[in-house]
Amino acid sequence: MKLMITNTLERKKVPFEPIDPSRVRMYVCGPTVYDYAHVGNARPAVVFDVVARLLRRLYGDAQVTHVANITDIDDKINARARESGRSIGEITDETAAAYRADMDAIGVNKPNEEPRATHHIDQMIAMAERLIELGHAYAADGHVLFNVPSMPDYGELSRRDRDEMVAGARVEVAPYKRDPADFVIWKPSDAETPGWESPWGRGRPGWHIECSAMAEAYLGEVFDIHGGGLDLIFPHHENEIAQSRCAHGTERMANYWMHNGFVTVEGEKMSKSLGNFYTVHDLLEEWPGEVIRFLLLSAHYRAPLDFSQAGLRESKAQLDRLYEALDLTRDVPTVSEKSSLPNLEDAMVSVDTPSSDYIAEALCDDLNTPLAISRLHYLVSRLNTAQAEDKPRIKASLLQGAELLGLLRSTPDQWFRGETEGISPIEIERLLGDRAKAREAKNFAEADRIRDVLKNEGIEIKDSPEGPTWKRA
């Protein structure tokens, strides 16, 4: 089983070879913290969470370093602070905490590091100075600018021709730029704007330098995987590459670049002006976090994903099927499956004796999460039809496979009968007791009446040889 990844640098699917198998390093661009995370922020978080889970499975938990930054210095944050009269620290601390809570709710493991931009200003200034020394950047008018012509192969990631880019540029070129394509590394701050002392006066970092500096700080000069949304390819990632490679004199910043596709909402581009964006925070009012996560994983990560109410309902229905199988096997113990992990090279992947490797194999093909989910369903079918002696093994495979996707984290009890608003379990049990008496007396009209009463409360009753059970629909 070999991990294949579509590398944006090459525009094709290639085998993944870490620089150092004992230390697999991944950097993912995280959110700018000025407002609740929306589903467009959640998609890369979930996608790269699965990448991290898979890497940990393949190379060992301790061998993987997953870094996802928190951008807490940005002009959007400054604007928000001015509008609300609140301090920047207050806004970013609160939003970062809300982000972490939302990510927990949708099953995103905490990365090894979640560095904050404001904690790495010194590193950014140091990198800017180094770039100036090496002739790749210059100070002008309180700014530090990266000089794009100083890098002959600038544009390799986005495959952009610099001259065409400049010709088609819609923005006016600032007078202090030597070249129209030059971009800001450091810019001056006025008295009302947050700033730090620097060799070029009081100022703040440009957009791209934080990632270059923090990636260097936590992962070194060249690392394995750099991820983020498709829209970051240009200019953000292109400019990160320019800064890091020129500062370090390396051929690569990261060997593999992975980019997830966009999220649309009800078929339309999600935008603040249309007001059609879903925040994770709001969605969690109505849906279990796992439903949100499932929907985000139901399409391949590079394909566009339409986030819709219909999709949420579908995701809930599919998860119900998976949990139903766990509910039916609640008394079946799980046995730890035989596996050659973490050495997957020789792992047997067989339809006849499915193991969680069957799920891992699907993910190894450029993170084919829809295929992995279909294999979860296959394991469920196998579990539902298996002989009793085979169930423990299959159940274990299902749970371990689901864990790679960060799914099936609840118990069936929590999933179907968890505490929510509405009728209490005690009341439900009382009505079920009444119904049992009615059934015993063959008073089926009364039994059905009670079923209807519960149904109106959103409770489904299921009779079984061991007695009735119930769940919230």
Place this chain on the structure above:
RNA sequence: GGCCCGAUGGCAGAGUGGUUAUGCAGAGGACUGCAAAUCCUUGUACGUCGGUUCGAUUCCGGCUCGGGCCUCCA
């Protein structure tokens, strides 16, 4: 204008040069006092026009339609 994606059955969504996933929804059946769940069976697909091929939904080209980036954006 430049660059880059995509077009699969009612819906979602994989995949493949020949035997046509998976789930939801639909139909029939088994089981059940009824129901639910489960199991069995089942229907409807590969935008369009050409090319390559013994054979293309799958490879190549044109076209149409849709989307993204080029400016803050996950």
